Amino acid sequence: DGGITQSPKYLFRKEGQNVTLSCEQNLNHDAMYWYRQDPGQGLRLIYYSQIVNDFQKGDIAEGYSVSREKKESFPLTVTSAQKNPTAFYLCASSIAGGMEPQHFGDGTRLSIL
Amino acid sequence: DQQVKQNSPSLSVQEGRISILNCDYTNSMFDYFLWYKKYPAEGPTFLISISSIKDKNEDGRFTVFLNKSAKHLSLHIVPSQPGDSAVYFCAASGGVSWGKLQFGAGTQVVVTP
Numbered sequence: 001d002g003g004i005t006q007s008p009k010y011l012f013r014k015e016g017q018n019v020t021l022s023c024e025q026n027l028n029h030d031a032m033y034w035y036r037q038d039p040g041q042g043l044r045l046i047y048y049s050q051i052v053n054d055f056q057k058g059d060i061a062e063g064y065s066v067s068r069e070k071k072e073s074f075p076l077t078v079t080s081a082q083k084n085p086t087a088f089y090l091c092a093s094s095i096a097g098g099m100e101p102q103h104f105g106d107g108t109r110l111s112i113l
Numbered sequence: 114d115q116q117v118k119q120n121s122p123s124l125s126v127q128e129g130r131i132s133i134l135n136c137d138y139t140n141s142m143f144d145y146f147l148w149y150k151k152y153p154a155e156g157p158t159f160l161i162s163i164s165s166i167k168d169k170n171e172d173g174r175f176t177v178f179l180n181k182s183a184k185h186l187s188l189h190i191v192p193s194q195p196g197d198s199a200v201y202f203c204a205a206s207g208g209v210s211w212g213k214l215q216f217g218a219g220t221q222v223v224v225t226p
Contacts, residue, residue, distance in 0.1 A: 004156075006156075009154075031212065033213075033214075035216075040122070040218065041218055041219075042117070042119075042202060042216035042217050042218045042219055043157070043202070043204075043214075043216040044216070045213055045214070048212070048213060050212065058213065090156050090157070092156075094212075096212075099144075099145045099162075099164055101147055101159040101162055102159070102214060103159060104149075104156030104157050104158070105156050106154075106155050106156045107154070107155065107156050109154070
C-alpha cells in the first residue's frame with residue numbers, strides 16, 4: 001500500500017535539545033511538505049520541497065531545518081532555537097504542480113519535558 | 114494575516130440531514146480549493162477539490178460550491194452520517210502560494226443520532 005509514514009507517533013524532548021522527525025513516502029511524489037498544527041488552529045507550513053536537493057521556507061520556518069537528499073524522505077529537525085516546539089507535526093506529499101491534492105501522514109506529536 | 118477563514122468553529126447536525134460548512138478567502142489569486150477531513154491524532158484526509166474555472170464539484174455525498182465574486186466556498190454533505198463527525202479544513206492555493214496550501218482553522222462537525 002502506498003502512503004506516507006511519519007515516525008515516531010509521540011516524541012518527547014528536553015529543553016535545549018534538537019530532535020528529528022521522520023517522514024517517508026512511497027507514492028513517488030516529487031513534492032513534500034511539513035506543517036505544524038496547534039490546538040484550535042489550522043495547519044501552518046514550515047518547509048516544503050518540490051524536488052530533491054531543493055527546499056523552501058514556509059510561513060513559520062524559524063527554529064526548524066530540513067533536508068531532501070532522497071525523493072522518498074524529508075526529515076524535519078526541530079532545533080533548540082524553536083521557542084514553542086510543542087505541537088502536532090504533519091508531513092504531506094503531492095505530485096509536483098499546483099492543482100494536485102496533498103496527501104498526509106498520521107503526524108508526530110512533540111512534547112517538551 | 115489569515116487568508117482562509119472558517120468562521121464557524123463547530124456545527125451540530127442530525128443524522129440524515131444536510132451539513133453545510135463555509136469558508137471565506139481574501140486572496141483573489143487563489144485558484145484551487147480543497148476540503149480535508151481530520152480525525153483526532155490522525156492526518157487530514159483529502160475529500161474534494163474545485164478549481165476556479167468551476168462553480169460546483171460533486172463526489173458522492175460531498176459537493177463543493179465556489180462563489181468567486183464573494184470569495185466564498187462551501188461544502189455540503191448529504192445525507193450526514195455518524196462517521197462524518199470530524200474536523201473539516203478548507204484550504205486554498207494559487208498566485209504566489211502556488212503549490213503551497215493555506216488552511217482555515219477548521220470546523221468541528223458532530224453528527225447526532
